[in-house]
Amino acid sequence: MDLKRDYFEDLRLITSRSQAIWVGLLLVGVMLLPLFVKSYLLTMVELVAINIIVALGLNLLVGNTGQISLGHNGFVALGAYTLVLLLKIEVPFPLALLAGGGIASLFGALLGLPSLRLEGPYLAIATLGFGLAVMVLIGRADFLGGRMGLSVPRISLKWTGLSYDRALYYLIIGLAIFFTIATHSLVKSRVGRAFQAIRDSDIAAAAIGIHLAKYKTLSFAISAFFAGIAGGLMALYLNFINPTLFSFVMSINFLAMIVLGGLGTITGSVLGAIVLTLLTLQLNSIAELPGIGPGLVAFSEKFMTVAGLPNLTWICTGLVLILIIIFEPLGLFGIWMRIKWYWKTWPF
Secondary structure, three states, rough: HHHHHHHHHHHHHOOHHHHHHHHHHHHHHHHHHHHOHHHHHHHHHHHHHHHHHHHHHHHHHHHOOOOOOOHHHHHHHHHHHHHHHHHOEEEEOOHHHHHHHHHHHHHHHHHHHHOOOOHHHHHHHHHHHHHHHHHHHHHHHHOOHHHHEOOOOOOOOOOOOOOOHHHHHHHHHHHHHHHHHHHHHOOHHHHHHHHHHHOOOHHHHHHOOHHHHHHHHHOOOOOHHHHHHHHHHHHHHHHOHHHHHHHHHHHHHHHHHHHHHHHOOOHHHHHHHHHHHHHHHHOOOOHOOOHHHHHHHHHHHHHHOHHHHHHHHHHHHHHHHHHHHHOOOOOHHHHHHHHHHHHHHHHO
């Protein structure tokens, strides 16, 4: 039996030798990936890593604290635009990236104040309004490029001794790994336990001395910081940003990732971001598939429009989420745990 002798054992990221072997193999595979795959596949991995950072932060808010948010597109936009503006005035990249996360965190703390009085759908509507307001205001601000957007200055990564694309890949992957470890430590800490107590019951948490205003606001701020950092990385990844990139659909996509992966779990955040990102990328190019693609185009021309064919992505995503909620409420994390325990107890 695996007995825990003190609370510090919960902070261990790796708890067994087999787990250490698998994690080591995964890290080696990720680091050696640029040597064996094409640049297109690397860009897919970079997008997955960026979405993992946002999903980790959003799951801290929704899954661990029980506060729903439909405005994370606004935090991502704030991080992206802050980074670009600071790079244009030649602020060093690390400071610009942290400033983007800090600005997003500040607005997250302000947005967290309504959570003291609002719950459920009312809080969702408040955060939705914030995300829409950020998108509209950015589109009307001339110094932010308006609806035409801004080009992203190229940062200097020559000190790495690698090509720009490969250095950017390692930067994004490194930050995704860092935020995954940081999230694990936070969830297992006193702050993380306070988040979970608030999620389970506000009244009970307040009764045992947890400051609701402090921790709810802190949860919003941390989640927004993650999104702001991811927004800065997304700007570097895309090389160009405009308000239409940070639409309400982006927030729905992030929320779908953590529901698909499993609310309140780090593994679920990672799995959900990986699966939904890759699913979206593959479905966007489904019209190019032989046999299936022409048939879908013909169906769209007859019953819908060709322009509506990309909506197939959301139809498939919706179906996947419905099936997950019906048959496995814990999401991909629950499926993974079933498989894990099956092999541990096989053949009994």
